[in-house]
Each structure stands twice: as structure tokens, then as C-alpha cells.
Amino acid sequence: MSIQLDEKIPNNVDLSSDKRLQRALEQWLPNYLAWWGDVGPEGWQAHDVYLRTAISVEPDGWAHFGHVKMPDYRWGIFLQPREAGRTIGFGDSLGQPAWQEVPGEFRNMLRRIIVTQGDTEPASVEQQRLLGASAPSLYDLRNLFQVNVEEGRHLWAMVYLLHTYFGKDGREEAEGLLERRSGDRDKPRILGAFNQPIENWLDFYMFTMFTDRDGKYQLYALAESGFDPLARTCRFMLTEEAHHMFVGETGVDRVVTRTAELMKEAKDGDVAKAGGVPLAMIQRYINLWFSLSEDLFGGEISSNAADFFAAGLKGRYKEAQYQEHRALDGSYAMEVLENNALVKKDIPLRTAMNEVLRDGYIDDCQRAVDKWNRTLDRAGIAERLRLPHRRFHRQQGIYAGHPFDIDGQSLDLAGWQAKRDEWLPSEADKAHIQALMQPVHERGKIAGWVAAPSKGINGNPFDFEYVRRS
Ligand SMILES: [Fe+2]
Numbered sequence: 472m473s474i475q476l477d478e479k480i481p482n483n484v485d486l487s488s489d490k491r492l493q494r495a496l497e498q499w500l501p502n503y504l505a506w507w508g509d510v511g512p513e514g515w516q517a518h519d520v521y522l523r524t525a526i527s528v529e530p531d532g533w534a535h536f537g538h539v540k541m542p543d544y545r546w547g548i549f550l551q552p553r554e555a556g557r558t559i560g561f562g563d564s565l566g567q568p569a570w571q572e573v574p575g576e577f578r579n580m581l582r583r584i585i586v587t588q589g590d591t592e593p594a595s596v597e598q599q600r601l602l603g604a605s606a607p608s609l610y611d612l613r614n615l616f617q618v619n620v621e622e623g624r625h626l627w628a629m630v631y632l633l634h635t636y637f638g639k640d641g642r643e644e645a646e647g648l649l650e651r652r653s654g655d656r657d658k659p660r661i662l663g664a665f666n667q668p669i670e671n672w673l674d675f676y677m678f679t680m681f682t683d684r685d686g687k688y689q690l691y692a693l694a695e696s697g698f699d700p701l702a703r704t705c706r707f708m709l710t711e712e713a714h715h716m717f718v719g720e721t722g723v724d725r726v727v728t729r730t731a732e733l734m735k736e737a738k739d740g741d742v743a744k745a746g747g748v749p750l751a752m753i754q755r756y757i758n759l760w761f762s763l764s765e766d767l768f769g770g771e772i773s774s775n776a777a778d779f780f781a782a783g784l785k786g787r788y789k790e791a792q793y794q795e796h797r798a799l800d801g802s803y804a805m806e807v808l809e810n811n812a813l814v815k816k817d818i819p820l821r822t823a824m825n826e827v828l829r830d831g832y833i834d835d836c837q838r839a840v841d842k843w844n845r846t847l848d849r850a851g852i853a854e855r856l857r858l859p860h861r862r863f864h865r866q867q868g869i870y871a872g873h874p875f876d877i878d879g880q881s882l883d884l885a886g887w888q889a890k891r892d893e894w895l896p897s898e899a900d901k902a903h904i905q906a907l908m909q910p911v912h913e914r915g916k917i918a919g920w921v922a923a924p925s926k927g928i929n930g931n932p933f934d935f936e937y938v939r940r941s
């Protein structure tokens with residue numbers, strides 16, 4: 472597949488051979504740039520930022536690193552190459568040739584999937600727009616902007632699909648993606664966690680750890696899609712997404728590292744007074760962002776999930792790991808609330824697909840928590856971090872609206888209210904974190920509440936000039 476990097480919109484989809492599509496996307500480009508200027512990162516637009524840019528889809532050299540001003544970033548359209556003879560790997564159409572055009576009967580469903588995924592990409596840029604002002608280091612500042620420009624590119628990826636395969640209503644949906652705003656009362660983003668404010672850098676690390684990781688599982692499920700262009704788009708997006716989760720997972724680990732140091736150094740072990748984030752506070756931020764991100768998987772029992780699977784549009788994480796790909800006869804044992812009591816029930820497997828995907832996600836999150844606990848262990852700290860139970864603090868699905876404690880035990884409203892500030896960030900926590908958010912924009916320096924990373928980006932040291940005045 473040939474790569475066209477010099478065009479107005481870099482791409483490997485032979486855009487210049489379809490003049491109408493090319494024109495439509497070139498018309499969308501200034502609207503996109505206007506959106507970026509309005510609600511993209513505040514400040515820093517005239518600085519040179521050390522960013523990687525996608526220039527191919529080859530596993531060994533897909534990215535170019537260099538200093539670039541964010542508005543000049545080359546947002547491109549890149550799909551993984553077409554695999555000859557690819558067939559649909561699950562659902563009712565198992566074994567049939569993968570679709571290169573939208574199957575008419577699934578058109579609405581498919582458009583909804585693409586719009587929902589697409590909506591999350593600009594939303595996160597909006598959520599993170601003010602963080603540059605309080606970055607703990609130039610390294611972090613650069614990582615923030617790397618995540619932001621790539622979420623912008625992911626928006627491009629979804630808009631390409633809408634413009635190419637969905638005609639007029641696809642173009643209207645693409646406009647809508649630039650019109651909704653995270654947290655806006657009248658025109659909010661589609662999913663809950665993408666309307667939550669990301670007010671500080673602890674939120675940012677938690678978001679890239681937990682919420683981008685939901686994205687990983689959604690993208691893997693869509694990378695299985697029988698609609699081939701969607702599958703190929705998502706596969707390439709996953710390449711970039713890995714760095715976002717790295718920023719989150721190592722970001723939390725660096726906070727934990729610094730907290731452990733302060734626990735030993737500080738007088739009376741008072742981490743807060745010593746300018747750090749106490750472990751209990753880190754735990755509350757884990758509880759918040761893990762539960763918000765779990766909600767993104769949708770209801771535990773879901774006819775939509777069953778329809779998406781049956782249609783061959785959205786599969787399971789690495790579908791090839793399963794023996795049986797129709798999932799018609801299987802069931803999933805789940806604890807369901809009935810008359811305020813938890814009862815074990817067997818749910819038809821297809822309607823439990825959201826929960827199957829969430830299982831993999833929770834295991835992945837637990838792996839990261841185990842890593843943070845090894846950091847504590849190495850530092851000689853006995854306390855441990857944990858994930859709350861999956862029923863804790865849910866606003867979507869069968870456990871929503873019912874209070875559960877951190878271990879998943881049912882409790883009454885008074886019991887919940889008494890414990891709320893022990894489990895979720897309190898106003899006092901937020902004020903403490905806010906007070907720590909003093910910017911460190913000096914080369915090679917780091918804020919006092921977080922440890923420096925063990926290495927820099929692309930083989931460069933931590934004290935590299937990741938962001939500079941041009
Ligand atoms: Fe993304």
C-alpha cells in the first residue's frame with residue numbers, strides 16, 4: 472500500500488484517487504483545526520514539542536520523532552494493510568468474506584459504534600486542555616501533548632470511515648463530533664467518563680491508566696470486526712494507544728515511588744505535609760477512575776452487545792483465543808440483583824459480551840496494581856493498593872444506583888454516605904492535589920510530588936528539551 476505523506480492529509484488509503492472524498496475531508500480539515508484552536512491544549516501552541524508522528528504502518532518504523540508546533544502536526548489517515556482473503560471471525564456470519572462495504576442491514580448499528588468510539592477521542596483532548604499550565608516536568612508536558620495529538624488523529628480515523636462509507640449522514644455525524652463538548656450541559660459527549668473533569672495530573676495519570684485502557688479493549692473488540700476498514704483502522708490505533716497507557720501506568724507508579732520515599736523521609740511520615748500524595752488518597756483516585764472506566768463497557772446484560780456480536784461487528788478481545796466463535800449456546804455465570812439481594816444467574820453468553828470484555832480489562836488493571844505494589848514492596852512499605860470490587864460506585868449496568876462497598880457488599884444509603892469520603896476523592900483531597908499542581912517547566916527538573924521517570928522518550932534522557940520556545 473503506498474503512503475502519501477506530502478498531501479494535505481497524509482494517508483495510506485490512496486485518498487487522491489477519490490476526489491470527492493478528498494475534497495470533503497479537506498473541507499473538514501479547517502473545522503478540525505478551529506476545534507483544536509478552541510478547545511485543544513491551552514497555551515503552548517507556538518512552542519516546539521518533541522512529538523512522534525505516524526508516517527507508515529510498518530511495525531519497525533511507523534513513527535517519526537521531531538520537534539513540531541502542535542497546529543502543524545501532520546494528522547493523517549492510516550489503516551493496517553488489507554489481509555487477502557480475510558473472513559469474519561465470529562457471530563452469525565462466521566467464515567464469510569469480511570465486508571469491504573457497509574452491509575445495509577447493519578448500517579445504523581455500525582454507524583453508532585463508529586460515532587461512539589469517535590466521540591471519545593476529541594472528548595479527552597477537551598478534558599485535558601488546561602493541564603499544560605501545571606505540568607510536573609517537560610517530559611510530562613510532552614507526553615500530555617503526544618496523547619492529545621494522537622487522540623486528534625484517532626478522531627480523523629473515525630471521521631474517515633464516516634465520510635467514506637456513510638454518505639450524507641456520515642458527514643453530518645462528523646460535524647457533530649466537533650460540536651459536542653466534554654461536560655457541556657446542552658451538548659455533552661456521549662459517554663459519562665468523557666464528561667468528567669480532569670482537573671489535575673493525578674486525574675490525568677489515572678485517566679490514561681484506566682480510561683485509555685477501556686479504549687484498548689474497545690479497539691481490540693472492533694479490530695475483530697467483520698467490517699474490514701474498521702478492523703484495519705482500529706489495529707493501527709492500538710499501536711499509538713499503547714503509549715497512552717504507558718503514560719498512565721508509569722505515571723501512577725512514579726507518584727507511588729515518590730510517596731514511598733516521603734513516607735520514609737517525612738517527619739512523622741506525614742506525606743501530605745511533606746508535599747506528596749498520601750497512599751490513601753492515591754487509592755481514592757484509583758477507586759474513582761477505575762469505576763468510571765468500568766462503566767464504559769456498558770451493561771452486564773446487554774441486548775446491544777448481543778446484536779453487535781451476532782452481526783459480526785464487535786467481537787471479543789483477541790477472538791482467536793476462543794474455541795467457539797458463534798457463542799450461541801454458552802452462558803456466563805453472573806451475580807444479579809434481585810429484590811435487593813445478589814443471586815447467581817446464568818446469562819446467555821452473547822448478552823454477556825460486555826462483561827466478558829470487562830473481565831479482561833479488570834485482569835489487566837490488576838496486573839498494573841500488582842506492579843505498583845511491587846514498587847511499595849521494594850521501598851519497604853507494608854501498605855498495598857488495590858482495585859475496588861467491580862460493583863463499587865457504578866452508574867451503568869445492573870449494579871448502578873445501588874450502593875456497594877469497596878468489597879462489593881451491599882449497604883444502605885446512610886452506610887454509603889458515612890464512608891463516601893473514605894472511598895472517593897473528597898473536597899479536601901482535591902484541594903490538596905490542586906495545591907501540589909505548581910508547574911515545573913524547567914529542563915531536567917521535576918515537581919516534588921512525583922518521581923522522575925527511569926528513562927526518557929525515544930532514547931533521549933529525562934533532561935532532554937522536550938518542549939522549547941521556537
Ligand atoms: Fe484514542
Ligand SMILES: [Fe+2]
Nearest residue numbers: 683686712715
Ligand atoms: Fe488514548
